[in-house]
Amino acid sequence: MRVAFTANGRPVEADDVWEGESLLYVLRERVGLPGSKNACEQGECGSCTVYLDGVPVCACLVAAGQVQDREVRTVEGLADPVSGDVGVVQQAFLDAGAVQCGFCTPGLLVQTHALLARDPRPGDTDIREALSGNLCRCTGYEKIMDAVRLASARVSAQGRGQA
Amino acid sequence: MSTRTIQDQKNLRKLNQASRHGIGASPLRPDGTLKVKGEFAYSSDLWHEDMLWGMALRSPHPRATILSVDVSEALKTPGVHAVLTHEDIPGSKFYGLEIADQPALAIDKVRYHGEAIAIVAADHPETARRAVRKIKVEYRVLTPITTEEQCLHPETYGYVHEPQEYKSHAHGNICHEQRLVCGLGVTDEVRAMADVIVRGEYEVGMQDQAFLGPESGLAVPAEDGGVDLYVATQWLHVDRQQIAPVLGLPEEKVRLTLAGVGGAFGGREDLSMQIHACLLALRTGRPVKIVYSRDESFFGHVHRHPARLTYEHGATRDGKLVYSDARIVLDGGAYASASPAVVGNAASLGNGPYVIPNVRMHALALYSNNPSCGAMRGFGAVQAAFGYESQMDKLAAALDMDPVEFRRLNAMAEGDLMPTGQRIDAPAPVAELLRRVKDMPLPPPLDPTDPDIRTLPGARSNTSHGEGIVRGVGYSVGIKNVGFSEGFDDYSTARVRLEVIGGEPVAMVHTAMAEVGQGGITVHAQIARTELGVEQVTIHPANTEIGSAGSTSASRQTYMTGGAVKLAAEAVKQELIARGRRRYGWTQHDIELADGKVVSRSAGVLVPMVELLGDGAIELTREHHHRPTQPFDPQTGQGFGHVQYSFCANRAVVDVDVELGLVKVVELTAVQDVGKALNPLAVIGQIQGGCTQALGLAVMEEIIIRDGEVRNASFTDYLIPTILDTPPIPVEILELPDPNAPYGLRGVGEAPTVSATPSIVAAIRQATGIALNRIPVRPEHLTGTL
Numbered sequence: 020m021r022v023a024f025t026a027n028g029r030p031v032e033a034d035d036v037w038e039g040e041s042l043l044y045v046l047r048e049r050v051g052l053p054g055s056k057n058a059c060e061q062g063e064c065g066s067c068t069v070y071l072d073g074v075p076v077c078a079c080l081v082a083a084g085q086v087q088d089r090e091v092r093t094v095e096g097l098a099d100p101v102s103g104d105v106g107v108v109q110q111a112f113l114d115a116g117a118v119q120c121g122f123c124t125p126g127l128l129v130q131t132h133a134l135l136a137r138d139p140r141p142g143d144t145d146i147r148e149a150l151s152g153n154l155c156r157c158t159g160y161e162k163i164m165d166a167v168r169l170a171s172a173r174v175s176a177q178g179r180g181q182a
Numbered sequence: 183m184s185t186r187t188i189q190d191q192k193n194l195r196k197l198n199q200a201s202r203h204g205i206g207a208s209p210l211r212p213d214g215t216l217k218v219k220g221e222f223a224y225s226s227d228l229w230h231e232d233m234l235w236g237m238a239l240r241s242p243h244p245r246a247t248i249l250s251v252d253v254s255e256a257l258k259t260p261g262v263h264a265v266l267t268h269e270d271i272p273g274s275k276f277y278g279l280e281i282a283d284q285p286a287l288a289i290d291k292v293r294y295h296g297e298a299i300a301i302v303a304a305d306h307p308e309t310a311r312r313a314v315r316k317i318k319v320e321y322r323v324l325t326p327i328t329t330e331e332q333c334l335h336p337e338t339y340g341y342v343h344e345p346q347e348y349k350s351h352a353h354g355n356i357c358h359e360q361r362l363v364c365g366l367g368v369t370d371e372v373r374a375m376a377d378v379i380v381r382g383e384y385e386v387g388m389q390d391q392a393f394l395g396p397e398s399g400l401a402v403p404a405e406d407g408g409v410d411l412y413v414a415t416q417w418l419h420v421d422r423q424q425i426a427p428v429l430g431l432p433e434e435k436v437r438l439t440l441a442g443v444g445g446a447f448g449g450r451e452d453l454s455m456q457i458h459a460c461l462l463a464l465r466t467g468r469p470v471k472i473v474y475s476r477d478e479s480f481f482g483h484v485h486r487h488p489a490r491l492t493y494e495h496g497a498t499r500d501g502k503l504v505y506s507d508a509r510i511v512l513d514g515g516a517y518a519s520a521s522p523a524v525v526g527n528a529a530s531l532g533n534g535p536y537v538i539p540n541v542r543m544h545a546l547a548l549y550s551n552n553p554s555c556g557a558m559r560g561f562g563a564v565q566a567a568f569g570y571e572s573q574m575d576k577l578a579a580a581l582d583m584d585p586v587e588f589r590r591l592n593a594m595a596e597g598d599l600m601p602t603g604q605r606i607d608a609p610a611p612v613a614e615l616l617r618r619v620k621d622m623p624l625p626p627p628l629d630p631t632d633p634d635i636r637t638l639p640g641a642r643s644n645t646s647h648g649e650g651i652v653r654g655v656g657y658s659v660g661i662k663n664v665g666f667s668e669g670f671d672d673y674s675t676a677r678v679r680l681e682v683i684g685g686e687p688v689a690m691v692h693t694a695m696a697e698v699g700q701g702g703i704t705v706h707a708q709i710a711r712t713e714l715g716v717e718q719v720t721i722h723p724a725n726t727e728i729g730s731a732g733s734t735s736a737s738r739q740t741y742m743t744g745g746a747v748k749l750a751a752e753a754v755k756q757e758l759i760a761r762g763r764r765r766y767g768w769t770q771h772d773i774e775l776a777d778g779k780v781v782s783r784s785a786g787v788l789v790p791m792v793e794l795l796g797d798g799a800i801e802l803t804r805e806h807h808h809r810p811t812q813p814f815d816p817q818t819g820q821g822f823g824h825v826q827y828s829f830c831a832n833r834a835v836v837d838v839d840v841e842l843g844l845v846k847v848v849e850l851t852a853v854q855d856v857g858k859a860l861n862p863l864a865v866i867g868q869i870q871g872g873c874t875q876a877l878g879l880a881v882m883e884e885i886i887i888r889d890g891e892v893r894n895a896s897f898t899d900y901l902i903p904t905i906l907d908t909p910p911i912p913v914e915i916l917e918l919p920d921p922n923a924p925y926g927l928r929g930v931g932e933a934p935t936v937s938a939t940p941s942i943v944a945a946i947r948q949a950t951g952i953a954l955n956r957i958p959v960r961p962e963h964l965t966g967t968l
Binding site: 037039040047048052053054055056057058059060061063064066093094095097098105109110112113114116118119120121122123124125128144146147148150151152153154155156157158159160161162163164 | 208210211213214215217218219220221222223224226227229306308391392393394395396442443444445446447473475476634636637642698699700701863864866867870871872873874875896897898902904905906908910911
């Protein structure tokens with residue numbers, strides 16, 4: 020089948036898609052967006068988290084056909100589309116040392132981006148609850164907590180700034 | 183910011199005394215921007231024109247004879263380009279890290295659940311999956327050999343490898359064993375010297391590395407008949423050493439390049455998809471990509487050895503250890519993997535960081551029809567630490583002593599002897615680490631009037647609002663070796679090039695080190711900056727064009743490959759200065775490189791490096807070897823076996839719902855001596871990550887096996903700690919330089935994984951009063967409903 024949708028603001032189209040393919044497979048293997056990751060492919064690890072019509076979802080759990088005519092935003096769409104500069108959340112993850120192997124990072128960035136969009140000043144337990152669907156095996160999460168606090172402080176300092 | 187973050191920052195400030203981006207600073211990762219933009223190419227992201235997808239058929243049985251394999255239906259599937267069995271292997275059919283006992287594809291029998299039997303290449307992963315299902319295998323299923331009792335009685339229960347098949351010194355179903363005796367050993371006379379004797383039997387479940395990036399890579403056939411393999415691994419050269427003979431190719435025709443690695447933790451020390459992808463690529467003449475699914479990943483790599491440990495300790499009335507008598511039985515599973523070295527570690531480190539005058543130890547790894555076990559962070563020291571630290575708490579209780587004070591009283595220090603007879607010739611601040619971890623402020627007590635249920639055991643399950651919850655505190659300390667041991671020369675190679683690019687001096691560092699997330703490349707750039715006085719450093723991709731860097735394991739890469747980068751950079755610096763002496767006739771003896779200039783402390787700036795370098799780059803390669811070690815004597819375990827030791831102490835605070843058996847770790851504190859923190863941010867990250875994997879082993883992580891069958895090969899069923907399961911992890915770092923190591927540094931990554939688990943179990947024991955002799959601790963162990 021053919022699947023057409025919007026990815027990071029650009030219209031994309033994939034042909035010869037097998038009905039059993041997931042959105043994650045189409046992103047990674049058919050439209051050149053491998054940033055979303057394939058760690059468990061059953062919705063447990065959150066590494067493939069993307070926005071689907073503005074809502075964070077596990078791309079591995081979305082059938083390709085379900086995204087027809089819808090909007091997807093992936094980790095590749097978090098940087099400034101013109102300058103390519105990384106966003107506040109991305110920079111905070113770098114600055115805080117929240118990236119080690121980095122395989123969990125794309126999903127955590129999208130999930131954190133969504134968290135700060137709805138609650139720019141989350142408490143520690145709010146952060147833990149919001150990110151509890153995103154596994155990280157390297158960091159022990161402490162630097163990820165630091166990164167989210169840092170991004171929150173920077174977003175707050177900018178007023179209603181973009182994460 | 184929380185208090186503990188501030189504490190981290192304070193630690194960082196204290197440690198940050200060096201140049202802006204040199205050693206001792208915490209510059210950002212060179213691969214960080216690519217990683218946060220989703221542009222970093224992991225091994226599973228690779229793509230090639232015309233590429234095929236590879237997939238393996240795996241055994242559903244842990245032990246069976248293969249009567250026949252029929253691939254004809256699979257081959258007929260449209261889109262399938264090759265189906266291979268062991269009969270298609272052009273070279274040697276076996277491989278292995280230490281003993282070549284594992285067939286690349288099963289030959290006539292399978293020895294564990296998940297063993298690969300045949301491989302398929304097809305134009306779509308689903309086509310490959312369907313073709314795999316069409317391969318017909320006729321099995322004669324045999325009763326698997328899975329328990330210690332069965333393994334040790336092969337005449338009754340059979341052999342995992344028939345005696346004529348043995349590729350090693352192994353006998354029966356024992357893969358490797360190591361005995362150790364020191365002092366008087368353990369005799370009736372020695373026992374009589376003890377006023378208090380405690381005994382314990384302990385069990386450790388099988389833990390998985392659970393790196394997030396699945397095993398994957400891309401093999402591209404080359405015009406010279408060889409193959410180029412892009413792969414996520416821990417050691418490119420040892421992969422090649424095992425792959426080339428199976429392909430029937432000379433090593434120079436098997437070229438490896440490191441692809442992006444999504445974590446490792448020991449699970450990538452053994453080969454997984456490497457040989458299969460190369461076989462399929464060479465057969466089809468097309469690039470072949472293999473990416474494991476998570477369930478295949480559980481079958482495709484070795485795990486941490488499950489263990490049964492028996493300890494008896496004696497001490498005097500005033501709290502001095504008299505003897506230790508221990509037996510550690512590790513289940514190595516179907517193939518040897520790293521079992522011999524794991525046994526060596528268990529035997530030599532299995533009495534902990536304590537001075538014990540009389541020791542008897544017997545450690546062994548068994549062949550069984552359970553999944554193969556090998557390297558995982560902590561490597562043989564983890565299982566033992568649960569045993570000896572449980573014993574230390576028992577002894578302290580029997581003596582009515584404080585458990586930390588009891589440990590401090592027996593803690594080893596620089597100058598003391600290991601049970602192997604090796605003298606500790608570098609700082610060993612075990613007592614100091616314990617003192618400091620005890621002095622760290624405790625978290626506030628649970629507020630029973632208005633608890634946030636999300637922070638309680640059970641969290642959103644709404645199982646308690648504070649009632650039935652008891653707090654406990656536990657302590658532990660551990661010891662880990664750094665680098666490969668027992669006479670192994672795991673040297674590292676580095677090439678450093680200094681040249682002018684864009685009017686600026688730029689250093690290029692080339693090694694074959696596997697960057698698996700630990701930050702080795704960050705440190706290499708820091709070392710080059712410090713040694714060469716330049717700001718710009720580029721890191722060359724890791725590949726087999728340069729000599730070996732050894733494995734990214736055993737906490738060794740900063741020590742070994744960092745050391746090689748230091749040597750190569752020093753050589754480049756000396757060459758540059760020599761060039762200046764020839765050209766300008768400098769006579770000063772205090773010449774250094776700093777801020778892009780050649781400077782003399784007495785005469786000031788001599789010349790900008792750009793001018794001296796001109797068009798002539800300097801490029802030099804150096805190998806770094808650690809001091810030689812010795813094998814342990816097989817009977818006495820004596821020998822100068824280890825390169826360096828690493829120590830960490832922990833305190834765990836837990837809340838336990840004693841009615842439901844639910845545990846919430848409230849805080850997990852670590853104090854570790856790192857010799858010298860080359861990158862404090864990365865060092866703290868390693869310690870916190872290591873502690874969290876230890877937390878997983880303490881309370882949740884176990885591969886469940888029934889009669890050889892793996893029952894939970896998924897992240898739905900094999901649980902690793904989430905951010906909600908993981909507490910704040912305050913870290914304090916000591917920097918006591920090791921005179922034998924580059925910059926005085928000490929390997930960091932594994933010590934906290936060794937030491938943290940027992941502190942959590944001790945805390946649960948304190949809260950519940952239950953003995954707890956098995957990890958992971960499960961709710962039923964706490965409620966008595968087992």
